[in-house]
Amino acid sequence: MKRGKKIIKIFLIIVAILTVVYYFYFALPFRGVPFNAQRHGTLPLTPAWALECWLWEDDVNTAEKVDELLEGYKKHDIPVRTILLDSPWSLRYNDFKVDTTLYPEPKKWFKKLQDNGYRVALWMTPNVNNFNKGLKIENSDDWYIKAHDKGFLAGKGQINSWWKGKGGFIDYSNPEAVKWWHGLQQEVFDYGIDGWKLDGSATLFWSKIGPVPFFYKKTKSGIITTRKYMDHYYRDEYFFGLSQNPEFVTLSRSMDRGFHPEGFAPFDAAPVTWVGDQRHSWKSNKDSDFGAEDKTELVMDGAKGIEMAMENIMNAAKVGYNIIGSDIAGFSGSKIPPRLYIRWTQFSTFCGLFLNGGHGERALWKRSQQELEIIREFSWLHTELIPYIYSYVVSAHNGGDVLQRPVKGKYHYMFGDYLLVAPIYKDDLKNKVTLPKGKWRYWFDDNEIIEGPITFEHEFPLEEFPVYIKEGAIIPMNIERNYTGIGAENDKGFLTFLIYPEKESSFTVFDTENSDSTSIKINETANEIEIILGGEKIPHILNIKMNEKPQQVLLDKRPLEAGVHFQFEKEKKRLKIKTETYSVGEYQILKNISK
Numbered sequence: 001m002k003r004g005k006k007i008i009k010i011f012l013i014i015v016a017i018l019t020v021v022y023y024f025y026f027a028l029p030f031r032g033v034p035f036n037a038q039r040h041g042t043l044p045l046t047p048a049w050a051l052e053c054w055l056w057e058d059d060v061n062t063a064e065k066v067d068e069l070l071e072g073y074k075k076h077d078i079p080v081r082t083i084l085l086d087s088p089w090s091l092r093y094n095d096f097k098v099d100t101t102l103y104p105e106p107k108k109w110f111k112k113l114q115d116n117g118y119r120v121a122l123w124m125t126p127n128v129n130n131f132n133k134g135l136k137i138e139n140s141d142d143w144y145i146k147a148h149d150k151g152f153l154a155g156k157g158q159i160n161s162w163w164k165g166k167g168g169f170i171d172y173s174n175p176e177a178v179k180w181w182h183g184l185q186q187e188v189f190d191y192g193i194d195g196w197k198l199d200g201s202a203t204l205f206w207s208k209i210g211p212v213p214f215f216y217k218k219t220k221s222g223i224i225t226t227r228k229y230m231d232h233y234y235r236d237e238y239f240f241g242l243s244q245n246p247e248f249v250t251l252s253r254s255m256d257r258g259f260h261p262e263g264f265a266p267f268d269a270a271p272v273t274w275v276g277d278q279r280h281s282w283k284s285n286k287d288s289d290f291g292a293e294d295k296t297e298l299v300m301d302g303a304k305g306i307e308m309a310m311e312n313i314m315n316a317a318k319v320g321y322n323i324i325g326s327d328i329a330g331f332s333g334s335k336i337p338p339r340l341y342i343r344w345t346q347f348s349t350f351c352g353l354f355l356n357g358g359h360g361e362r363a364l365w366k367r368s369q370q371e372l373e374i375i376r377e378f379s380w381l382h383t384e385l386i387p388y389i390y391s392y393v394v395s396a397h398n399g400g401d402v403l404q405r406p407v408k409g410k411y412h413y414m415f416g417d418y419l420l421v422a423p424i425y426k427d428d429l430k431n432k433v434t435l436p437k438g439k440w441r442y443w444f445d446d447n448e449i450i451e452g453p454i455t456f457e458h459e460f461p462l463e464e465f466p467v468y469i470k471e472g473a474i475i476p477m478n479i480e481r482n483y484t485g486i487g488a489e490n491d492k493g494f495l496t497f498l499i500y501p502e503k504e505s506s507f508t509v510f511d512t513e514n515s516d517s518t519s520i521k522i523n524e525t526a527n528e529i530e531i532i533l534g535g536e537k538i539p540h541i542l543n544i545k546m547n548e549k550p551q552q553v554l555l556d557k558r559p560l561e562a563g564v565h566f567q568f569e570k571e572k573k574r575l576k577i578k579t580e581t582y583s584v585g586e587y588q589i590l591k592n593i594s595k
Contacts, residue, residue: 004353012141039231041268043322043396044238047247048512049119050272051194051323051386051393053379058331063103077481078376078385083118083359084197084251089122092140093129093164099136106463121195121251122188126202126233127160128153129167144168152177152274155207155217155230162201169205172232178265182240189241195249195272196237200264202576205478206230210262220580224439227260229519252306254316254324257308263319272323272353275312278361280333281305282340282427305330305484306344307425310411313351317389317404317413322396324404325353329360336360339370339427339462340541345375346465349382350415352403373461373579377483386485387476387495387509392416394510418473418548421442422466429459431466437469441500446545472519473500477542486543494578496541501529511536520542527593534587542577542587544547554588 016111037531055073057065066083073080091097098106113120130144144167146437148157153168160166171177176577203224206215215392217227224232234252241248252265265273282305309326316324328348348354356362356379392403405414412422412434420440422433435452442448444464449471462468469475475498478489489495495509501524508519516536551566553560553575558567566577575589 032333042269044271045397046271046393050249054082055080055364056084058086059146084121086123092134094349117196123197125199126170127167129165131165133165134575139273144549154219170237189244197251200253202230202233238269239277244256254321255312278309280330280336311420314406322402323352325351325355327358342374343424350421351380354382380481380483384477389570418470420468432457440468443467472502472505476509494539494541494579498543529589539580546575551592552590556584
């Protein structure tokens with residue numbers, strides 16, 4: 001009898017397990033196995049402005065604070081292209097009416113930002129709330145009921161709780177609902193906004209029968225899944241934005257721990273993505289360095305630190321997302337440890353998205369001088385690498401390589417074809433680095449060649465970061481400052497090619513404003529280096545690693561004059577050729593082989 005009961009119990013357990021597996025992996029489909037594997041489309045052409053530095057804060061949320069930050073960043077020569085206004089900025093969440101007590105005279109203010117060269121992105125979700133947590137208009141039953149009665153909400157207006165309150169979800173399958181929704185957005189589009197930050201509440205699109213969640217809701221077009229609703233959300237908001245502004249972007253979630261391993265936003269609606277949310281911490285588990293006073297806005301259980309960001313970015317890159325980043329120094333908490341801010345900035349320098357923002361002090365001049373100087377340098381380095389980064393936007397759009405590709409080593413990845421990054425993930429100057437087969441140079445001291453494969457431990461001062469250059473590299477850069485030591489202010493307007501010759505190599509760099517491109521091919525022999533430029537003719541600087549001063553430099557078979565057209569920096573072992581105009585673009589650099 002006892003044995004029979006045991007068998008029945010085991011049988012019921014097996015049935016329960018199989019039911020759960022079937023529900024989550026097949027019937028849902030929610031986690032992407034196997035139905036969601038083919039949901040991704042072609043990666044978009046992310047505009048170059050969205051690759052530059054983003055800035056935002058989430059403690060004050062006023063026009064006055066934004067102006068203060070931007071003025072301070074300008075005064076201290078820290079580059080910013082995009083200002084992100086996170087919640088709260090509207091009267092109700094997603095009514096798209098600017099709260100003028102926070103942002104007075106919005107039309108005039110937005111225009112001023114644009115006139116000063118900034119891009120503006122606003123936070124939003126697909127929720128129509130009847131309760132708005134923390135807003136001046138907390139209760140908005142009338143607004144919710146209006147949308148409900150018109151049939152604009154999915155699930156017959158069933159109310160779901162989310163971190164900003166309670167409400168329903170706009171029904172993207174209902175053309176009338178979408179027309180109403182886009183009509184609400186038109187006012188801020190008319191202000192000239194450049195993007196949405198699409199926060200991840202669409203993952204809460206579900207119904208409940210008792211305590212059991214079912215990841216479906218009824219819509220105008222029938223019952224749809226959570227996953228399908230997410231795709232509607234990301235695609236609709238991105239493509240409608242493009243109809244208003246051809247350089248519009250959406251900042252969407254790509255990965256978030258183990259949830260949605262196929263990714264949040266579909267590739268074709270993912271011009272820029274971030275992973276989140278993390279706290280201002282090194283450690284990856286809930287530990288004692290994170291007190292109750294720091295538990296600010298822990299959205300989606302953002303209770304882990306820099307390692308969570310690195311792990312999620314690596315997972316997003318493996319899936320196939322291209323432009324990925326995280327909130328520099330983490331999103332949650334009140335105090336940012338200085339060394340963490342520095343290391344997270346350095347890591348983000350070598351990510352597609354440089355997103356400096358969240359809770360905590362972001363006015364660097366109010367922090368330490370060391371943070372100000374290092375973060376400024378790396379902010380400029382990221383900005384100057386945009387031509388290199390943008391080339392992989394084009395590559396990925398055309399079905400080629402994405403920007404970041406994980407390799408062997410703790411959170412190691414290739415940043416493009418020529419840079420290997422071994423990010424520092426703990427509060428320790430020492431870091432273990434694994435380099436694959438080939439010849440490598442350290443970014444911050446490139447005179448020595450390191451032969452791979454090799455694994456070693458090295459101490460990296462706070463001013464440096466574990467980045468290694470593959471021999472044969474060609475790295476196009478827009479140099480505008482002298483902080484990195486690669487060039488100076490008078491290099492602005494010239495495209496710099498950072499070159500490490502080894503036999504044959506090539507690179508194609510794309511104009512960020514049109515479809516034109518310039519190719520560069522290098523052929524190194526024992527006696528000379530041949531460099532051939534093709535395509536669009538551009539003012540350029542060839543910054544070439546060489547052990548000795550060349551015997552002669554020719555451009556289109558005509559000798560160039562030392563000290564006028566080129567110079568050799570003996571200590572750095574670099575030949576710099578600066579050319580504004582040329583007829584063909586064929587260089588011959590004759591080596592000094594007598595030494």
